[in-house]
Amino acid sequence: MVDRNVVSRLRLASARRRIDAFLEQIGSLRDSSFPHDDGKRALKLIEEFAREQRANVELPDDFDSRMVDRACLQVAEFIERNTSFLGFILRSTNVRNPFELHDPLKDLIAQVLGNEALLLISAEWNFVPFTYPRNIGILPDFVLIGTPAPEAGNVLITPLAGHEIGHSIWHRFDLEKSLSGEVNRATLKALQVSEVRRKRLLLEQGIDELGINILRGRCSSHALRQLEEIVSDLFGLQVFGSAYLYAFEYLLAPSGYPQDIDYPSEKRRLEIMRQAADGLSIDIDDAVYQRWNEKPCEARDRDMFTVVSEVVNECLGPLRTILSEKMSETGIVPPSRAAVEDVLAAFRKQEPYGGKATLPEIVTAGWVYLRERHGLPEPEQAGEYRVLNDLMLKSVEVAEYRGRLGLA
Amino acid sequence: MLSVSEIFDRLNLEHANQSRLSIVPKPDEERARERGGTSVDLRLGRWFRSFKQSQSTHYELWAEPVGGNGREKVRAIGTKEHFVRFGSEFVLHPGRFVLGVTLEWLSLPVDLSGYVTGKSSLGRHGLVIETAAGIHPGFSGCLTLELANVGEVPLVLSPGMEICQIFLHKTKAPKERADTSTDVDPKANARNPGTFSGRRKPAIDLPKVDATFEKLKGPMRSDKDEAT
Numbered sequence: 001m002v003d004r005n006v007v008s009r010l011r012l013a014s015a016r017r018r019i020d021a022f023l024e025q026i027g028s029l030r031d032s033s034f035p036h037d038d039g040k041r042a043l044k045l046i047e048e049f050a051r052e053q054r055a056n057v058e059l060p061d062d063f064d065s066r067m068v069d070r071a072c073l074q075v076a077e078f079i080e081r082n083t084s085f086l087g088f089i090l091r092s093t094n095v096r097n098p099f100e101l102h103d104p105l106k107d108l109i110a111q112v113l114g115n116e117a118l119l120l121i122s123a124e125w126n127f128v129p130f131t132y133p134r135n136i137g138i139l140p141d142f143v144l145i146g147t148p149a150p151e152a153g154n155v156l157i158t159p160l161a162g163h164e165i166g167h168s169i170w171h172r173f174d175l176e177k178s179l180s181g182e183v184n185r186a187t188l189k190a191l192q193v194s195e196v197r198r199k200r201l202l203l204e205q206g207i208d209e210l211g212i213n214i215l216r217g218r219c220s221s222h223a224l225r226q227l228e229e230i231v232s233d234l235f236g237l238q239v240f241g242s243a244y245l246y247a248f249e250y251l252l253a254p255s256g257y258p259q260d261i262d263y264p265s266e267k268r269r270l271e272i273m274r275q276a277a278d279g280l281s282i283d284i285d286d287a288v289y290q291r292w293n294e295k296p297c298e299a300r301d302r303d304m305f306t307v308v309s310e311v312v313n314e315c316l317g318p319l320r321t322i323l324s325e326k327m328s329e330t331g332i333v334p335p336s337r338a339a340v341e342d343v344l345a346a347f348r349k350q351e352p353y354g355g356k357a358t359l360p361e362i363v364t365a366g367w368v369y370l371r372e373r374h375g376l377p378e379p380e381q382a383g384e385y386r387v388l389n390d391l392m393l394k395s396v397e398v399a400e401y402r403g404r405l406g407l408a
Numbered sequence: 409m410l411s412v413s414e415i416f417d418r419l420n421l422e423h424a425n426q427s428r429l430s431i432v433p434k435p436d437e438e439r440a441r442e443r444g445g446t447s448v449d450l451r452l453g454r455w456f457r458s459f460k461q462s463q464s465t466h467y468e469l470w471a472e473p474v475g476g477n478g479r480e481k482v483r484a485i486g487t488k489e490h491f492v493r494f495g496s497e498f499v500l501h502p503g504r505f506v507l508g509v510t511l512e513w514l515s516l517p518v519d520l521s522g523y524v525t526g527k528s529s530l531g532r533h534g535l536v537i538e539t540a541a542g543i544h545p546g547f548s549g550c551l552t553l554e555l556a557n558v559g560e561v562p563l564v565l566s567p568g569m570e571i572c573q574i575f576l577h578k579t580k581a582p583k584e585r586a587d588t589s590t591d592v593d594p595k596a597n598a599r600n601p602g603t604f605s606g607r608r609k610p611a612i613d614l615p616k617v618d619a620t621f622e623k624l625k626g627p628m629r630s631d632k633d634e635a636t
Contacts, residue, residue: 035491095489100454345423346432350548350606352513354432387606394513394550394608397454398433401511401568404494 008068009061015072019054022079022086023047029090035099038106038118039092042139046082049138053078082138088146092122096152100393103400104359105158108239109143109165112330113172121145121161123152143168148251155392156370158363159240159247166232173326175231176224179315183227186314187219190307201303219304223311225262227319230272230312234320237273238327241335242284243364245273246371249288256293261301264312267292272316280334285371335361343395344368350387352394356408359396366392409446410520410576416441418520418576429576430515447573449527453509453550454567456498457610460486470621471614487612498565500535500557507610508553511568515548522576524551530571534559537572545579552610 026047034040056071091097098121106119118139124146136142145161147154170176191198191212198215207214236244255266264272270289277284297305339357343365346353353362366388370376376385410418416437418429435448467485487507492498500506516522521544526537536556543551553572557563565571617625 033490035493095491099491099493349423349430349515351430351515352432354430354434383606390549390606390608394432397511397608400494401433 004065005061008059008063008065011068011072012057012059012061015057015075016054018079019050019057019075022083023050023054025086026050029086032090032093034093035097036102036119038102038120038142039089041118042085042089042120042142045139046085049078049082085136085139088122088124088144089120091124091149091152092120094123094152097121097123097147098153098155098158098393100397100400101155101158101359104396105145105161108332108359109168111332112165113143113168116141117168118142119145121147123147123149125149153389155363155389155396156243156366157247157251158359159236159244160251162236162239162244163232165239166235167228169235169326170228170231173322175319175322175326176228178322179224179227179319180220182315182318183220183223183311184216186311187216187223187307189314190310191216191219193310197303197307201307204300204303219307219311222261222304222308223315226264226308226312227315229263230269230316230319231323233269233273234276234323235327237276237282238280238334239332240360241280241282241340241364242277243335243360243367245270245277245284245288246367248273254291254293256295258295259297259305261297261305261308264309265294267294268309276320282334283337335364340364340368346395347388347391350391352391352398354398356402357395357399359399362392362395362399410578411446412440412444412448415448415576418517427517427519429517429520430513432513433511435512447525447575449570449573450524450551451511452553452565452567452569452571453511453608454492454494455509455609456490456492457487457507457612458490459505460488462486469614471616484614485612489609492565492567494567496566500555500563500565502534502557502560502562505554505556507612508555508565508571509608509610510551510553510572513548513550513608514543514574516543516545516576518545519579520576521545521579522574524553524572524574526572527570533563534561535563535565543574549607549611550609552607552612 026043029043030040032039053075057075059068059071102119102121105121106117109117109119118141120142122144127146127148136144143165145164147157151157191201198212199209202209202211202215205215205218233244233248236248240247252266257266259265263269270292274284274289296302335358339361342355343353343357343362347365347369353365357365369388370385373381373384376382376388415429418427419431419434419437421428431448431450435450440448462485464485490498498506521542523543524538524541526535530537534557536554536558538554541551551572551574555565
């Protein structure tokens with residue numbers, strides 16, 4: 001039989017070597033050219049946690065083998081969980097990123113999440129719209145905004161950052177707690193609509209008759225996830241106005257992704273945003289709402305999706321009220337129509353805007369310009385598209401310049 | 409050559425006026441008028457482009473047309489971009505060369521041209537900025553600056569510092585030379601930006617091979633005849 005201490009020695013040596021390699025990786029990343037300090041701070045935080053992990057595997061070989069195994073497992077999990085963040089931080093230093101956006105986006109985040117909030121913008125190689133993980137335990141004060149790698153420098157997709165910040169708002173204001181009572185009531189009601197449906201649902205979900213509370217819990221949980229997505233959409237819309245919907249269309253239309261039960265259907269999302277846009281008097285090109293394809297849920301989730309949709313519809317009213325209260329606390333309003341017109345006038349003359357404008361106003365003007373030029377579809381218009389991007393970024397830089405000088 | 413007062417008169421014209429000059433962000437008018445003279449100072453922007461060490465033995469200073477000349481293509485010179493935020497610094501070591509860019513985005517009307525020069529106060533410390541680069545009528549974009557440290561100590565550059573100055577001249581208005589000129593209307597230019605127009609980062613495009621150069625660098629006619 002192999003000596004238990006020999007196994008422990010080998011396992012501990014491996015764990016130490018792995019965490020040392022992780023720390024070395026952090027060391028080499030520290031030498032990158034960080035355009036802003038937040039990336040360095042994120043690295044420092046991760047390093048502190050990694051050093052704790054390193055200390056945890058400084059155990060003698062004859063230590064309780066279960067404790068040794070647990071410490072080794074923790075190291076393995078830590079590395080698995082956090083290596084992707086090192087990649088994210090490294091890519092945040094790539095010059096393809098529009099670094100000019102960092103300060104205005106951070107200001108926006110500070111407005112809703114407080115001055116302690118930190119920001120990382122980076123290109124994602126495995127980018128999937130709207131599904132970037134949030135709430136990273138190791139980086140609690142950070143908002144991470146991932147952009148699709150081939151379009152890291154595309155300012156026009158910036159409004160989607162509003163969606164990511166919306167998730168932070170959901171957590172910051174604990175909207176789940178505020179809405180859970182309403183969601184539970186609506187779930188009970190939805191499950192009582194039809195006994196046949198309820199029984200089918202229990203069967204589909206593999207829950208026996210006595211497990212109705214489990215079913216209710218699952219429905220509520222899915223409904224809350226959908227409501228979180230709606231909050232994120234509404235926040236993006238309120239902050240970036242029509243540009244949010246144009247960016248949404250750019251990345252998702254004509255869609256046809258398989259329906260995820262934790263998301264309302266894209267058609268429904270657009271309906272909800274359209275109502276909100278009307279309420280906020282935001283002008284949006286009607287073409288955005290056209291020709292969205294939908295794929296149904298997997299067969300076993302169809303009834304569940306129907307019930308969850310009913311619950312979400314019931315809770316939309318309370319959600320709008322709560323969100324509206326929170327938004328007025330932040331003081332964030334949609335882009336000013338007059339400011340967008342001024343920026344647009346400059347873009348039409350191939351000039352950046354030299355006056356006072358916010359990031360959402362500048363990006364909205366960019367989208368309006370692009371749409372009035374029919375999307376610049378011709379190959380010979382590629383230069384104009386590139387110039388538009390530079391005009392937006394220069395306008396953002398000028399806004400920062402004006403802010404630093406205290407110009408009105 | 410335009411005086412400072414005339415430059416600001418042009419800057420203050422209505423947006424719709426075809427003679428309007430645009431510099432964004434606009435230079436401090438009061439300070440410039442006080443200083444007088446015939447130039448406006450421009451500030452250093454936040455993007456730099458340095459040159460990479462490489463294994464290539466040389467680089468051609470022209471861009472071959474598509475299809476090339478049949479020879480193995482010499483790769484474009486490798487560069488690296490750097491972003492330096494306000495309040496940070498870029499150190500230019502003695503003997504080193506880097507491309508910078510003006511913070512300001514210029515848009516010239518069709519009846520103005522100009523040139524950019526360094527500031528003598530910086531030149532005296534070893535910082536050479538460009539060699540009287542011309543700015544054509546209708547130009548739009550940030551100006552690329554060739555920054556070289558010809559001094560003996562490292563020089564610290566920081567975005568927002570005054571780095572160069574532009575002088576502007578009146579050119580013959582397009583109407584006066586309509587028969588001979590193919591001058592670009594700025595509106596048209598906006599729809600079809602030129603190679604060096606409309607950029608916020610330092611540009612490094614190579615000049616394209618034109619028909620004359622193509623003929624000059626090819627074999628002599630008699631050599632060709634012999635070959636056939």
